[in-house]
Amino acid sequence: MAAVQFRKQQADIINYKGGKVGVSAVPGSGKTFTLSHLAAKLVTRLSRRGALDTEEVLIVTFANAAANSIKAKIAEILAAQPGMLPHVGYRVRTLHGLSHDIVRERPSLVGLAEDFQIVDERVSAKILDEVVSTWLRVRGGELLQRYLHPEQESNLPRLLNHEDNFPALAYNIADQFIRQAKDRELAPNTLRTLIDSRPKDAPLLPLASFGMEIYEAYQRGLQMRGAVDFNDLVRMALAALNSDSHYLKRLQTRWRFILEDEAQDSSRMQEKLLRLLSSDTNWVRVGDPNQAINTTFTTANPIFLREFLEERGVK
Template sequence: MQGPQSSHPGDELLRSLNEAQRQAVLHFEGPALVVAGAGSGKTRTVVHRVAYLIAKRGVFPSEILAVTFTNKAALEMRERLKRMVKGAGELWVSTFHSAALRILRVYGERVGLKPGFVVYDEDDQTALIKEVLKELGLAARPGPLKALLDRAKNRGEAPESLLPELPEYYAGLSRGKLLDVVKRYEEALRAQGALDFGDILLYALRLLKEDQEVLKRVRRRARFIHVDEYQDTNPVQYRFTRLLAGEEANLMAVGDPDQGIYSFRAADIKNILEFTRDFPGAKVYRLEENYRSTEAILRFANALIVNNALRLEKTLRPVKPGGEPVRLYRARDARDEARFVAEEILRLGPPFDRVAVLYRTNAQSRLLEQALASRGVPARVVGGVGFS
């Protein structure tokens, strides 16, 4: 049985790829891990692999699921595939939560959800926590309580199981009062026919575990699965992926443990490190050619990364030769740091819109803005509110 044909011949899909990318794209059935270093063209590889499945392997677009970590990445992947293959509109490209929510919108009544159930966003969640605190006559900050709930649900654990990790008083509440708040919060959510963000995957996981008929239907819809940024999956996302993959395990996980940054959101680096143990016989493909950075930067980066205790072997190789040597400036304080950055930008010269300055906390932007303004360098704060 043949699926829709590509608007480009299959050979054309392979021609623009390097050898490692090509081998990953040619992978057909069974589990595969693509260890993709920064700037190595992992998104390109995934997109071409999906297109190749449709064009040359006879897979229908309606049998493919691709999971990304952001809605923006999902939109970009969909748009790229639309330009490459016919029938791309039938592809299932989404985030974990969007995929789980789609399942619940169809089958949610089987786990007690009412039709048209609502999903609380962060503001709704914070407002409900405040209501619960007021109802119980307690004074506490909602932020830490929300963080506790989110962390527990990302790990797939009951909030009370995290109590041993907390100080005796958390957010100004004793452990007993903390449990009262958590219990009342969950009761209020259910009474309002609502889920919070963390509930979405938990309910979908429960549904797929308890209802074999639904699981079979969803597996038919997700016969070939791709998961991007696999190193950043949390325990619930991991279990959701394994359940969908099933025994057939046509799963391609793409990621790099050297780029794991979401442990504060319960991401577990072991998910990618132990992939070949979880899926015996899995093929491993390494994308090591870097198209983004110069040789000097990669030499410096490789020397640092090799010291990571938990990693999969990989050495990035530059496509771009040469480059300025990496320099380290040790600032005396935050003001000296801002001065150095401003003077380096002046040294580069205009146009200044080709320069970006990244900082870890919003509080750092004030000194940077002042240093740039005093030297006549125009600047705009992106994704935040400037002080000037």
């Protein structure tokens, strides 16, 4: 196989030795290609140290398709090197897949049964839709009246009807409320305490109360199924690691280097998880801080990558 020619910026990344590195890369710059070569080089370094029995390079990305592409490229690179096994010494996972691995290994740390289930986005949306619809039938008029001008109250039945936009708006508000709460590691009981502890003369927060009640009912729906959703996985992975220092240390030792592709699509909580696993040391983040493709239906925000690039100690 002919030697690969790297551009200067690519070569700088390939020559990475350790520490925190942030790489701002625009689409088409070959960032995934470069990250795959860096991963293969780090695996080779671990092999020469005789460390492959206990250590791995962890590569994380947002989507399954990207994870499969990176995995195939690393295997191809390693297969071309004498003495290297193409599928040993590294693990490629999506951020949710990584969180699932962590929770699945020690589910009791977060109060889950060994056979807990994960609901996909379709089932999650169905549960939420049922919860919101039930709430609106019982209390939707009460919520709407707080925002309607007195002259519009005659329109209340129409607004509550599923042919109008209000039910869809209520669903979207509830969905974002739950996602944001989980991204901030706020369980329903914690939020309930915050809302109930406000001074009696404080302004009413009808939308917050609505979101809170939907969040509580949604979580009960998951619990009845013995299940968690994708956002729970990341939150619970963090909780598991923070509750057992020995488990955390074992994973930090196992994943000596962490490489993150499409870092602009990571949320605050996902970034926190990788920071913890990397011991805030050997962590490479690659992404385009000016373009995120997954922010509409997630809590991802490229601002977190931009802040990382400006962080002290990041090369």
